[in-house]
Amino acid sequence: MTAAGQALSTAGERTEMRLVTIVARKELRDATRSKWFWLWAGAFGMLAAVLANVALPGSQVSEFGNFGRSAASLVALVQLIIPLMGLTLGAQSLAGQRENGALRFLLSHPVSRTEAFWGTFAGLAIALLATTAAGFGAAGLVTGLQGGGANVWSFVRIAGLSWVLAVAMLGLGMLISTFTNRTGAALGTAVFVWLTLAFLGDIGLMGTAVATDLPVSALFFSALANPVETFRLASLTAFSGSLDVLGPAGTYAVDRLGGSLETVLLATSAAWAVFPAAVASIRFAKSKDL
Numbered sequence: 001m002t003a004a005g006q007a008l009s010t011a012g013e014r015t016e017m018r019l020v021t022i023v024a025r026k027e028l029r030d031a032t033r034s035k036w037f038w039l040w041a042g043a044f045g046m047l048a049a050v051l052a053n054v055a056l057p058g059s060q061v062s063e064f065g066n067f068g069r070s071a072a073s074l075v076a077l078v079q080l081i082i083p084l085m086g087l088t089l090g091a092q093s094l095a096g097q098r099e100n101g102a103l104r105f106l107l108s109h110p111v112s113r114t115e116a117f118w119g120t121f122a123g124l125a126i127a128l129l130a131t132t133a134a135g136f137g138a139a140g141l142v143t144g145l146q147g148g149g150a151n152v153w154s155f156v157r158i159a160g161l162s163w164v165l166a167v168a169m170l171g172l173g174m175l176i177s178t179f180t181n182r183t184g185a186a187l188g189t190a191v192f193v194w195l196t197l198a199f200l201g202d203i204g205l206m207g208t209a210v211a212t213d214l215p216v217s218a219l220f221f222s223a224l225a226n227p228v229e230t231f232r233l234a235s236l237t238a239f240s241g242s243l244d245v246l247g248p249a250g251t252y253a254v255d256r257l258g259g260s261l262e263t264v265l266l267a268t269s270a271a272w273a274v275f276p277a278a279v280a281s282i283r284f285a286k287s288k289d290l
Contacts, residue, residue, distance in 0.1 A: 019111045023119020024126065031089065031127040040085045041131040047077055048139040074139070075235045078162045079228050084194045085131065086166040089124050090173020091190035094284065096183045113285045121174060121277055128166040132159060158235045164273050165231040171277030172227075178283045197228045220253050224265075227272040234265035 031037050051074055094117075097103035106116055136159040173190050180186045223229040233253070253261050 016112075016115055019115045020119040020122060023106070023111065023116055024123035027093075027120045027123025028126050031124055036088070037127060037131070040081070041134055044077075044081050044085070044131060044135040045138040047081070048074065048135040049142045051077055051139065074158060075232055078158070078165065078235075079232060080198070082132070082162055082166045083169045083197060083228055084191070086128060086169025087173040087176075087190040087194050088187055089128070090170040091176045091186040092183050093120050093124060093174055094177035095180050095186035098181045099183050113287075114281060117174075117281045117284045121170065121281075124170055125167050128170060129163050132163045132166060136162070161231055161235050161269060164269050165227060168227045168269070168272040168276065171273065171275070171280060175276050175280035175283070178280050178287060197226055224268050227269070230265060230268050230272060234262070234269050237262055237265060 094103065097106070097120075103116070107113065111119075136155070140155060172193065173186075176189050176193065177186050180189070223233060237254070253264075257264060
C-alpha cells in the first residue's frame, strides 16, 4: 500500500489511464498475497486437472459428440467455482478497503473515484485471468500427457468464456460492495447471490417451468437473464451432436435461432461482463462513503 501511495502521489499530472494502471497493479499485488486467492486458484486447478484426467482423454472417441458430454462436466465445475470466486473477490474489494481505511488513504492522493474503481476492477480481473488460465492450463497439460489433443478450440472456448463469466461475477460483486461498508455483510450477500444464480440454473429453470407451465421461450430468456446459465449455453453450443446437454432452453434456442445462437449468447455474455461493473462504477463515483 505504501509503495502504491508513493506512486500515486507522484502521478498527479499523468493521464487517467496511468492512474488506473497504478491502482490495478496495487490490487493485483494485494490479490496475489491473499490466502483466499491461492485457495481458490489451487482448488480450481486441482479439480480441473482431476476432471481432465477422468473425463477428457476417454471422450475423444468421437470428434465432438462424446467430447461434448465430458466438456459438460468441466463446464459444471466452472459454474460452481468461478462465480463464487469472482463474487467474493469483488464483494470484499471496496467494502474491505472502506473497513480498513485503505480507500480513504487511496482517495487522499490525486486519483478520482472512477480511476480507483476501474483500477481495482482491472487488477482483480487480471488476477482472475491468471487463475482461470492456470486451472485450464493444468487440465490441458493432463490431457496432453495422456495423448489427448483434439478439440483444442473447444477447450480454449470454454476457458475464454470462463474468464468472461469471472469478470461478470467480479462486476456484480463490486456492485454489492458499493452498498455496504462491512466485508462480512458484502461476502454474505455475495454467497446468497451465488446460491440464487446456481439455483436458477438449468435444473431450477426446468423445475420452475414444470411448476408454473412456463413456455419454453420464456425459459430461454430466463436463462439469458442468468450469467451462469448464459455461460453454460455459450460453452456447449459449439459441440454438435450434444444437444442433450443444453437442456430444454438450449434446445429451443437451437431450433429457433439456428446459426445465430452463438452470436446471441456471446453478445449476452459480453453484456454481463460490462453492465454490472458499469453500474457499480457510476454508483461508486456518486457515493461519498469512505
